[in-house]
Amino acid sequence: MLVDRVSQPPVIVLRDVVRQFAGTAAPAVAGISLAVAEGEILALLGPSGSGKTTVLRLIAGFERPDAGTVWIAGRQVAGGGVWVPAEARGVGMVFQDYALFPHLTVAENVAFGLHCVLAAERGPRTADVLRLVGMEAFASRYPHELSGGQQQRVALARALAPRPFAVLLDEPFSNLDADLRSQVRDEVRAILKATGTSAIFVTHDQEEALLLGDRVALLNQGTCEQVDTPEGIFHAPVTRFVAAFFGRADFLPAVVRSDGLETEAGFLPQRVAALNGHVEVLVRPDDVEIAPDPRGAGAVLDRLFVGAEVIYRVQLPSGRIVHARQPHTARLERGARVTVRLAPGHPLACFENGRAIAADGAVDAAVPVHSSA
Amino acid sequence: MNISDTEVSLAAGGAAVGRGSRVAGGVAGWALRLAGVVVVALLGLPIVTVLASLIAPTDGAWARLAALTLPQYVTNTVWLLLGIGAGVFIIGVGTAWLVTMHRFPGRGLCEWVLLLPLAVPAYLLAYTYADLLQFTGPVQSALRAWAGWRAGDYWFPEIRSLGGAIAVMTCVFYPYVYLLARAAFLEQSVSVLEVSRTLGVGPWQTFVRVALPLARPGIVAGLALALMEVLADFGTVKHFEVATFTTGIYLTWFGLGSPVGAAKLAAGLLMFVLAVVGLERAFRGRRRFHPTAVRAPQSGGFALVGARGVAALAACLLPPLLGFGVPGIVLLWLALRDGDPAPGATFVALAARSFGLAALAALASVVVAAAIAYGVRQARGPVTLLAARVATIGYALPGSLIAVGVLLPFGRIDNAVDAWARVTFDRSTGLLLSGTVVVLVLAYLVRFLAVSYNAVDAGLSRIRPSMDEAARTLGHGAGSTLMRVHAPMMSGSLLAAGLLVFVDTLKELPATLILRPFNFDTLAIRVYQLASDERLAQASTAALVIVAVGLAPVIILSRAMVRVRPGAGRVNGL
Numbered sequence: 001m002l003v004d005r006v007s008q009p010p011v012i013v014l015r016d017v018v019r020q021f022a023g024t025a026a027p028a029v030a031g032i033s034l035a036v037a038e039g040e041i042l043a044l045l046g047p048s049g050s051g052k053t054t055v056l057r058l059i060a061g062f063e064r065p066d067a068g069t070v071w072i073a074g075r076q077v078a079g080g081g082v083w084v085p086a087e088a089r090g091v092g093m094v095f096q097d098y099a100l101f102p103h104l105t106v107a108e109n110v111a112f113g114l115h116c117v118l119a120a121e122r123g124p125r126t127a128d129v130l131r132l133v134g135m136e137a138f139a140s141r142y143p144h145e146l147s148g149g150q151q152q153r154v155a156l157a158r159a160l161a162p163r164p165f166a167v168l169l170d171e172p173f174s175n176l177d178a179d180l181r182s183q184v185r186d187e188v189r190a191i192l193k194a195t196g197t198s199a200i201f202v203t204h205d206q207e208e209a210l211l212l213g214d215r216v217a218l219l220n221q222g223t224c225e226q227v228d229t230p231e232g233i234f235h236a237p238v239t240r241f242v243a244a245f246f247g248r249a250d251f252l253p254a255v256v257r258s259d260g261l262e263t264e265a266g267f268l269p270q271r272v273a274a275l276n277g278h279v280e281v282l283v284r285p286d287d288v289e290i291a292p293d294p295r296g297a298g299a300v301l302d303r304l305f306v307g308a309e310v311i312y313r314v315q316l317p318s319g320r321i322v323h324a325r326q327p328h329t330a331r332l333e334r335g336a337r338v339t340v341r342l343a344p345g346h347p348l349a350c351f352e353n354g355r356a357i358a359a360d361g362a363v364d365a366a367v368p369v370h371s372s373a
Numbered sequence: 374m375n376i377s378d379t380e381v382s383l384a385a386g387g388a389a390v391g392r393g394s395r396v397a398g399g400v401a402g403w404a405l406r407l408a409g410v411v412v413v414a415l416l417g418l419p420i421v422t423v424l425a426s427l428i429a430p431t432d433g434a435w436a437r438l439a440a441l442t443l444p445q446y447v448t449n450t451v452w453l454l455l456g457i458g459a460g461v462f463i464i465g466v467g468t469a470w471l472v473t474m475h476r477f478p479g480r481g482l483c484e485w486v487l488l489l490p491l492a493v494p495a496y497l498l499a500y501t502y503a504d505l506l507q508f509t510g511p512v513q514s515a516l517r518a519w520a521g522w523r524a525g526d527y528w529f530p531e532i533r534s535l536g537g538a539i540a541v542m543t544c545v546f547y548p549y550v551y552l553l554a555r556a557a558f559l560e561q562s563v564s565v566l567e568v569s570r571t572l573g574v575g576p577w578q579t580f581v582r583v584a585l586p587l588a589r590p591g592i593v594a595g596l597a598l599a600l601m602e603v604l605a606d607f608g609t610v611k612h613f614e615v616a617t618f619t620t621g622i623y624l625t626w627f628g629l630g631s632p633v634g635a636a637k638l639a640a641g642l643l644m645f646v647l648a649v650v651g652l653e654r655a656f657r658g659r660r661r662f663h664p665t666a667v668r669a670p671q672s673g674g675f676a677l678v679g680a681r682g683v684a685a686l687a688a689c690l691l692p693p694l695l696g697f698g699v700p701g702i703v704l705l706w707l708a709l710r711d712g713d714p715a716p717g718a719t720f721v722a723l724a725a726r727s728f729g730l731a732a733l734a735a736l737a738s739v740v741v742a743a744a745i746a747y748g749v750r751q752a753r754g755p756v757t758l759l760a761a762r763v764a765t766i767g768y769a770l771p772g773s774l775i776a777v778g779v780l781l782p783f784g785r786i787d788n789a790v791d792a793w794a795r796v797t798f799d800r801s802t803g804l805l806l807s808g809t810v811v812v813l814v815l816a817y818l819v820r821f822l823a824v825s826y827n828a829v830d831a832g833l834s835r836i837r838p839s840m841d842e843a844a845r846t847l848g849h850g851a852g853s854t855l856m857r858v859h860a861p862m863m864s865g866s867l868l869a870a871g872l873l874v875f876v877d878t879l880k881e882l883p884a885t886l887i888l889r890p891f892n893f894d895t896l897a898i899r900v901y902q903l904a905s906d907e908r909l910a911q912a913s914t915a916a917l918v919i920v921a922v923g924l925a926p927v928i929i930l931s932r933a934m935v936r937v938r939p940g941a942g943r944v945n946g947l
Contacts, residue, residue, distance in 0.1 A: 062842055086845035093846040099839035103861045112857075113847030162848060 009074065010035035011166050011198040012059060017068035019054055028054045030222035036166065039196045043213030045203055050219040052202045056168050059200065060093050061086030073165040092159030092167040096174060098151045100143035106154050107139040113162040129157045132191060149180050156188060160195060169201035173208065185212060206246055210234065218242050240354040243282045250322045251280045264316050265340045270347040272357050279350040279357060285311050285325035287344035292332060296339040300332050314340055402752040408744035409760035416763045416819055419770065419778020423643055426636030435625065435634035445616050450645055452535055453603055453617065460543030461599045464692050465550025466592055470580060471689055473558040475675045477682035483689035485931030488552065490545045490696030492923035494880040496608020497916050498541050500904040501700040503612060506532040533613045541609055544696035546602050550595035557591030558584060576675060589656065597653035604645055605771035607883035608901060618642035619883055622773045626887060632781055639774040646769050701920060704913045711910035724918060727895040730810065731878040734817035735871040741818060742825040742870060746833045768823035772884035779816045780888060783807040813888045817878050824877060825870035832866020869929065876923050
C-alpha cells in the first residue's frame with residue numbers, strides 16, 4: 001500500500017514481515033509492510049514493546065523473519081528461502097550505546113568498514129566523513145576520551161563511511177542530555193540530508209519523530225497503525241490509538257444528527273457517515289474554549305502552566321475531563337465554574353470502534369494531507 | 374532452513390532467550406556445544422566418582438580404621454572452620470572497615486599491603502612458623518638463653534597443634550574477606566551512612582547496624598572462599614599433624630593402598646564443601662557483586678589522629694606482617710644463608726619443569742574457559758549454560774578430592790585398555806593416562822577452571838553484543854569480527870586468566886602429590902619433601918620462587934585497586 005505512494009524506487013521494502021520470538025504468545029512483529037524512498041528519513045515510533053527495534057534488526061539482518069520478505073536496494077535479502085547475512089546487506093547502523101570499538105581510535109573506527117575499499121582511498125574517505133560530522137580534529141583520540149555527543153557523531157560517521165544504501169539508527173539520542181539532544185538531533189538530520197542518505201530511526205519520543213522524520217510510522221503491538229507525514233499523522237489520525245499517542249487528546253462521545261454532532265460541550269456542525277448513531281470526537285486543548293461563568297457546567301480542576309500559555313483541566317457534568325488551552329493572561333483559579341464550548345474551526349476527527357471516520361463533506365479537510373517528500 | 378529450525382528449538386529450551394540472543398549456526402555452534410558437554414563431563418567426573426564410592430565395598434581394615442579416625446577428622450575440620458572463620462572475619466572486616474571509612478597516616482599503603490599474604494601458600498607459612506617457634510627454633514632458644522630456663526621450666530604454645538593451624542591459616546586467608554568486604558564497603562553510598570548519623574546513631578552503631586548488614590553478601594562470599602581454602606588445605610594440617618580429611622585421603626591412598634577408602638573420605642570432605650557453598654548461597658541472598666559506579670568517601674572518612682591513628686596503622690600492618698613479612702624475611706634469610714643443596718642446573722631444571730607444567734595448565738584452562746564463555750554468548754542453550762555453571766564449581770573442590778576423583782576412573786580406563794590389548798594383541802599397554810602429566814593437567818583444569826572462566830567472562834562481557842553487530846553491519850563476517858574486534862579486546866583478559874591459573878598451579882600441593890608421575894618433582898613438591906624432613910633451610914630457595922611468582926597477581930590486583938580506587942573492581946579468581 002505504501003509502496004505505491006512513493007514516487008522514487010524504494011531503498012528498503014518490508015512486505016508482511018512477521019517475527020515471533022520463542023516463548024512469547026504474541027509475535028513481536030505481526031505483519032508489517034513499509035517502504036523507505038531514496039533519501040527519505042522514516043521515523044519508527046511506538047511505545048516500548050511495540051516491535052520497532054525488532055523491525056530495525058530484521059532490516060539489518062540480526063533477526064530472521066518468520067514470514068514476509070525484506071528488500072534492500074532492489075535485492076531480496078530475507079524471506080522465501082533467501083538469507084543475506086548482515087555483513088553483506090550494505091546498511092549502516094548507529095546503535096543506542098554507539099558500540100564504538102574501544103581499542104581503536106576514532107579514525108580506525110571509521111575506517112573499520114572500509115576494508116573492501118582500496119587502501120589508498122581509505123585515508124581520504126575517513127577524513128571526508130570525519131569532516132562531514134565535524135570530528136576531524138579528534139581522529140587520533142580513543143572513544144573513551146570523547147563526550148556522548150562526540151561518540152554519537154563518530155558512530156554516525158562510521159556507519160556512513162562505506163556509503164551504505166541506508167542507515168539504521170536505534171534510539172540514537174536516548175543516551176544524551178536533554179539540551180545536547182536537540183542540538184545533535186538537528187546535526188544528524190542535516191548530515192543525513194546533506195549526504196542524501198536514506199535512514200530509518202527508532203524512537204519512543206513523539207516530538208523527536210515529528211521533528212526528524214520525513215514520514216512517521218507509528219507501531220503498536222507489532223503492527224503498523226499509520227504511516228504518514230508528521231502533519232498527517234498528527235492531524236488526521238486513522239485510529240484512536242494514533243490520536244491518543246500524539247499530544248494531549250480527550251475523547252468525547254457524540255450523537256450523530258443529520259446536520260452535525262451533538263456533544264456534552266456543544267454542537268458541531270460537521271456531518272459524519274457513522275454506522276450507528278454514536279461516535280467519539282477527538283478534542284485537543286486548542287479546540288476547547290472556556291469562559292468564566294458562575295453558572296457554567298464545567299469546573300476547573302487544575303491549572304497547568306506551560307510557559308506561554310496555560311492548560312486547564314476541566315471536568316464536565318458527566319465527570320469526563322477535557323483540556324482547554326488559554327493565554328496565560330487569563331487566570332482561572334481551581335474550582336472556578338466555566339462554560340465549555342467546542343470551537344475547533346475545522347472538522348474534528350471522529351472514531352467509531354477505534355477507527356477514524358472520514359468527514360462527510362460539510363467542511364473540507366482543514367489540513368491537507370501532504371504527499372510524502 | 375533446517376539448521377535454523379534446529380537452532381530455534383534449541384534456543385527455546387534455554388533460559389532468557391529472546392531479542393538479542395544470537396545463536397551461532399553451523400560448525401562453530403556445534404563445536405561450542407561439544408566443548409560444553411566435555412566440560413560438564415570433566416567436572417562432573419570427580420564428583421560422581423567420589424559419590425559413587427560411597428556405595429562401593431571396602432575391606433574390613435579400612436572400615437575399622439575409619440571408625441577410629443573419622444570422628445577425629447570431623448571434629449578437627451569443624452574446629453578449623455569455626456576458628457579460622459572467626460579469625461578471618463575479625464581481621465578481614467576490621468581492616469577493610471578501617472581503610473575504607475577512616476583516614477589515618479599510611480592508609481594508602483595499608484590498602485594493598487593487606488593483600489600480600491595472598492602470595493604465600495599456607496603450607497609455606499606453616500613451615501616457617503614451625504621452624505621459628507619449635508623447641509629448637511630461634512625464638513625459644515633465644516628465650517632460654519635470655520631467661521636462663523631449660524626445657525620444662527616454662528610454658529610455650531605448641532605451634533604444631535590445632536590452634537597453630539588455625540592461627541597460621543587465619544594469617545594467610547584473611548585477604549579473601551578483606552578484599553570482598555572492602556569492595557562491599559566502598560559500594561555503599563556514603564549518604565546511607567550519613568543518614569544513619571543524622572538519625573542520632575553513633576559511628577560504631579552505624580557500622581554494626583547499617584554498614585555491616587549492607588556488606589553481608591560480600592563478607593559471606595569472602596568467608597566462603599577462605600573456608601574453601603581451609604577445607605582444601607593439605608600442607609599445613611599435614612605438617613602440624615592435625616588429622617583432617619585431606620591428610621586422611623593421602624594416608625588411606627598411599628599408606629593403606631585403598632583408593633576406594635580414600636574416595637569415601639573425599640565424599641565426606643565433599644559434604645563439608647557443599648555445606649560451605651550452601652551457607653554462602655543462603656546468606657548471599659539474591660544479590661550479586663556489582664562493583665559499579667561508586668560514591669566512595671574519597672576525601673571524607675573519619676579522621677583518626679594521634680594515638681588512634683597509630684593504633685589503626687598498627688592494626689592494619691600486623692596481619693600482613695605475620696602473613697607475609699615474617700615468613701618472607703625468614704625464607705630470604707635462610708635462602709641466602711643455606712639455600713637448596715641441589716646443583717644450580719638441577720634446580721633450574723626443576724623450576725623449568727614446574728613452570729612448564731603450570732603454563733600447560735594455564736593454557737588448557739584458558740582455552741576451555743574461552744570455549745565456555747563463547748558457548749554461552751554465541752550458542753546459548755541448555756548445554757552451554759549448564760557448562761558455565763559447572764565450570765565455576767571446581768574451585769570449591771579440594772585438590773585431594775579432585776585427585777582421587779580423577780585418578781580412580783582413569784585407572785579403570787587404563788586397566789580396561791590394558792586388558793583388551795593383552796587379549797587382542799597379546800601385549801600390555803601399561804598405564805596410558807594415569808601416572809602421566811595428562812591426568813595431572815586434567816586435575817588442574819578441573820580445580821582452576823573457575824579462576825580462568827571468571828577472568829575470561831569478565832573480559833568478554835566488555836564486548837557488548839552491539840559491537841559484534843556494528844562489525845557485521847560494517848561488512849565483517851564472524852571470523853573477521855573475531856580477529857579484529859574480539860582478539861584485541863580479549864588479549865588482556867586471557868593473559869590475566871592464564872597468569873592466575875599459572876600461579877595457582879605452581880602453588881598447588883595435594884593433587885600434585887597424589888597424581889604426579891613417578892619421580893616427577895615440582896617446586897611445591899620439593900618444598901614439601903624438604904620441609905617434611907625438617908630441612909626448611911634447604912627448602913627456602915624453592916619456597917622463595919613460589920612466593921615471588923605468587924606476587925605477580927597480587928601486584929596486578931593492587932594496581933587495579935589503586936587505578937579504579939573506588940569500587941576496586943573485580944575480585945575474580947581469588
